[in-house]
Amino acid sequence: xxxxxxxxxxxxxxxxxxxxxxxxxDEVIIRMKGGPSKRQIxxxxxxxxxxxxxxxxxxxxxxxxxxxxxxxxxxxxxxYPVTGALNAICKQIQKLDTESEHGKRAVYLSRHKEMLVxxxxxxxxxxxxxLRVPIETTLDRVTGEALIDIPAVNTDLxxxxxxxxxxxxxxxxxxxxxxxxxxxxxxxxxxxxxxYCDREEGIYxxxxxxxxxTQAAMHIRLQYPLxxxxxxxxxxxxxxxxxxxxxxxxxxxxxxxxxxxxGKIVRVG
Numbered sequence: 507x508x509x510x511x512x513x514x515x516x517x518x519x520x521x522x523x524x525x526x527x528x529x530x531x532d533e534v535i536i537r538m539k540g541g542p543s544k545r546q547i548x549x550x551x552x553x554x555x556x557x558x559x560x561x562x563x564x565x566x567x568x569x570x571x572x573x574x575x576x577x578x579x580x581x582x583x584x585x586y587p588v589t590g591a592l593n594a595i596c597k598q599i600q601k602l603d604t605e606s607e608h609g610k611r612a613v614y615l616s617r618h619k620e621m622l623v624x625x626x627x628x629x630x631x632x633x634x635x636x637l638r639v640p641i642e643t644t645l646d647r648v649t650g651e652a653l654i655d656i657p658a659v660n661t662d663l664x665x666x667x668x669x670x671x672x673x674x675x676x677x678x679x680x681x682x683x684x685x686x687x688x689x690x691x692x693x694x695x696x697x698x699x700x701x702y703c704d705r706e707e708g709i710y711x712x713x714x715x716x717x718x719x720t721q722a723a724m725h726i727r728l729q730y731p732l733x734x735x736x737x738x739x740x741x742x743x744x745x746x747x748x749x750x751x752x753x754x755x756x757x758x759x760x761x762x763x764x765x766x767x768x769g770k771i772v773r774v775g
Contacts, residue, residue: 558609565695566596569613569686572703573622576681577746579709583627583767595621596686612687613695616740619774627748628768631668636768637749638664645680645745645775647737652680652708652745652773654726661718669766671751673714677769678747680708680728685740701733702741714752714760745773 527534570592574581581588599618603611615622626632642655656676659665665674684697697703708730715721730743737743748769755761 555608561609561693562600562611563593563597565611565613565686565688566593566600568695569596569615569683572686572697573615573683573744576683576703576744577627577679577769577771579679579711580627580677580746580748580750580767580769582762582764583748583750583769585628585630585765588627592625595625606688610688612685614685614687614740615683615742616685619742622742622744622771622774624770624772626768626770628765631666631768633747633749633768633770636666636668638666641747641772643745643747643772645743645773647743647775650680650730650732650737650743652678652728652730652743654678654724654728654745654747656724656726658723659721661716661721665717667717667751669751669763671753671763671766672717673752673760674717674749675714675752675762676710676712676724676726676747676749677767678710678726678728679745680730681744681746682730682737683742683744685742697740699733699738699741701731702737707731717751743775744771745775746770747772 570589573592573596574589596613596615599615599621600611600613602618603614606612637656637659639657639659642653644653646652661667667674682699682702684699684702686695686697688695708728710726710728712724728745746769748767750762750767750769752760752762752766
């Protein structure tokens with residue numbers, strides 16, 4: 507793979523060459539086309555292993571997408587290809603399934619929850635470097651409740667306003683993610699509990715606060731709907747916390763600025 511700098515900033519395809527950009531890179535990336543055709547991969551016996559790998563990768567990408575959608579209200583904080591990083595973690599989890607046959611190995615997040623703890627949405631500015639106060643959190647799987655305590659913030663000392671913007675707010679999210687498996691007698695990956703992938707409950711956004719002076723402590727309570735009690739074993743709860751910065755926009759309404767923030771998955775349960 508080659509990368510083109512400065513002289514030609516062209517993207518697209520030309521002959522057997524593809525040129526494209528990628529979040530987190532300033533250069534244009536160049537890749538040669540090639541390899542077997544789609545028809546050959548689908549039909550030729552020598553590509554059986556490839557077909558199994560492709561099927562499993564589809565399960566990883568579906569799981570990665572489900573995880574990213576669970577904190578969709580924080581997607582604007584991302585400053586690198588988060589989806590690719592999540593897909594890679596899902597692949598690691600999938601390899602730990604020694605029970606299913608190759609081509610149908612499951613992504614049992616519920617068995618390996620610790621692999622998502624601390625996953626950050628921003629690499630240039632991590633949450634602890636932006637908001638420099640201790641954040642206390644609890645997550646109760648039995649009640650579906652999460653508590654977040656943020657002490658008072660002296661913005662001169664404990665807030666790193668790296669984009670020099672006038673406002674900030676805290677964002678939190680409690681969501682559910684289901685294991686991804688291939689049901690018996692099926693070919694495609696699915697998850698069983700769609701109701702636990704709710705995107706409207708368990709979301710908190712504070713008022714916009716000035717990035718100067720001392721701001722009061724916050725006590726945040728998030729409740730996730732207990733559709734079934736206890737929560738099914740193959741549903742994992744994710745607690746995410748983020749901070750984002752904003753400025754006045756159209757109609758004098760404060761709006762978040764893309765990439766001006768940071769967040770992470772702080773707890774799983």
